[in-house]
Amino acid sequence: SPGGRRCGGRASADLGRTSLPSRMFSRNDFSIWSILRKCIGMELSKITMPVVFNEPLSFLQRLTDYMEHTYLIHKASSLADPVEGMQCVAAFAVSAVASQWERTGKPFNPLLGETYELVRDDLGFRLISEQVSHHPPISAFHAEGLNNDFIFHGSIYPKLKFWGKSVEAEPKGTITLELLEHNEAYTWTNPTCCVHNIIVGKLWIEQCGNVEITNHKTGDKCVLNFKPCGLFGKELHKVEGYIQDKSKKKLRALYGKWTECLYSVDPATFDAYKKNDKKNTEEKKNSKQVSASEESDEMPMPDSESVFVIPRSVLLWRIAPRPPNSAQMYNFTSFAMVLNEVDKEMESVIPKTDCKLRPDIRPLEEKQRAARKNRSKSEEDWKTRWFHQGPNPYSGAQDWLYSGSYWDRNYYNLPDIY
Numbered sequence: 001s002p003g004g005r006r007c008g009g010r011a012s013a014d015l016g017r018t019s020l021p022s023r024m025f026s027r028n029d030f031s032i033w034s035i036l037r038k039c040i041g042m043e044l045s046k047i048t049m050p051v052v053f054n055e056p057l058s059f060l061q062r063l064t065d066y067m068e069h070t071y072l073i074h075k076a077s078s079l080a081d082p083v084e085g086m087q088c089v090a091a092f093a094v095s096a097v098a099s100q101w102e103r104t105g106k107p108f109n110p111l112l113g114e115t116y117e118l119v120r121d122d123l124g125f126r127l128i129s130e131q132v133s134h135h136p137p138i139s140a141f142h143a144e145g146l147n148n149d150f151i152f153h154g155s156i157y158p159k160l161k162f163w164g165k166s167v168e169a170e171p172k173g174t175i176t177l178e179l180l181e182h183n184e185a186y187t188w189t190n191p192t193c194c195v196h197n198i199i200v201g202k203l204w205i206e207q208c209g210n211v212e213i214t215n216h217k218t219g220d221k222c223v224l225n226f227k228p229c230g231l232f233g234k235e236l237h238k239v240e241g242y243i244q245d246k247s248k249k250k251l252r253a254l255y256g257k258w259t260e261c262l263y264s265v266d267p268a269t270f271d272a273y274k275k276n277d278k279k280n281t282e283e284k285k286n287s288k289q290v291s292a293s294e295e296s297d298e299m300p301m302p303d304s305e306s307v308f309v310i311p312r313s314v315l316l317w318r319i320a321p322r323p324p325n326s327a328q329m330y331n332f333t334s335f336a337m338v339l340n341e342v343d344k345e346m347e348s349v350i351p352k353t354d355c356k357l358r359p360d361i362r363p364l365e366e367k368q369r370a371a372r373k374n375r376s377k378s379e380e381d382w383k384t385r386w387f388h389q390g391p392n393p394y395s396g397a398q399d400w401l402y403s404g405s406y407w408d409r410n411y412y413n414l415p416d417i418y
């Protein structure tokens, strides 16, 4: 209902909070090693970390960072040509992980039944998410364009792997974008996020692996490779790939950095440039010395900070600069700064399960543990509220789908989780 949209759940009229209520604590006094030493071989999501390693957001809110560049979805929906549409969708998929750059704080684990809503009239969307499973932890989300141009939904199960010096978070789960005016659906899976130097050295984040975006109407695919940085750091943050049609004919080449920008260019031009670049790298490699460090995997310094722009490329997306106080505020983007904002009007309409109402984490996790003990006899009796399990209508993969009626704001029998 349009009335529901007006309601106070949006990040309020004074949207544009540019700062958090307080600065963060220093992590220097905490040895992460002393915690992890006990836990090598354990699944990391079961370990309780000191709050000082957290950022003051629930994982449900962290997911919402995907929506920062919603303008790319509106743009994709406004374009008649499906290949141009795919370019914008690819830019959206890349931009969705850009907010993770230098965000080494761990988000709070959502409690079972926890929800989060965000309405951004200015960006033209509203979103609802719910923690639908505790073991394994699964978060489902459903966003819709306020002028009915798109639906964006998915379920994420971050599978953590501990590799001694690093932690890898593989975001299992399908992401679906439906462009309603074109009757088009795109699906993909996010890249794997790797956090280096969890024990000694400076923490830094890498995104790696392939992301395959499928347009289920045309059969076009965009296959993007998030490159591991490599020994010389030449590939640091780089993303490259092609848009190809059903017969695997390359239509466009895309390249850039997930921390910075994404360009599109003719594939033949791109391949010629790559061939030339490879020759230069091999010459350089022979003249460089490699020093392997036992202690930590330092983030290599890239050869040049910005992306070399191949002539006749088209810019698809560029990151917005972070606000000046970002370094004291968990390296938040301007978008992330408002995620936890709650005013009186909003408080009166949102359900009491919304993570904006979460008190501090420690007593919380204790309550959750006690509540789970109470529930454990009948854990299967737990009913998710706003999502239900089912196959993704496009990819067929197991997914969580929105059940509707959240925005009616008729909240009864909510679980007492805080």
Ligand SMILES: *[C@@H]1O[C@H](CO)[C@@H](O)[C@H](O)[C@H]1NC(C)=O
Residues within 6 Å of the ligand: 102, 103, 104, 105, 327, 330, 331
């Ligand atoms: C923020 O970024 C700086 C610069 O890379 C980094 O040194 C710092 O550890 C980051 N802070 C957090 C909380 O991730």
Ligand SMILES: *[C@@H]1O[C@H](CO)[C@@H](O)[C@H](O)[C@H]1NC(C)=O
Residues within 6 Å of the ligand: 367, 370, 371, 374
């Ligand atoms: C657990 O169950 C007992 C008895 O039904 C109840 O008094 C208590 O409040 C419950 N604790 C939690 C945390 O739900």
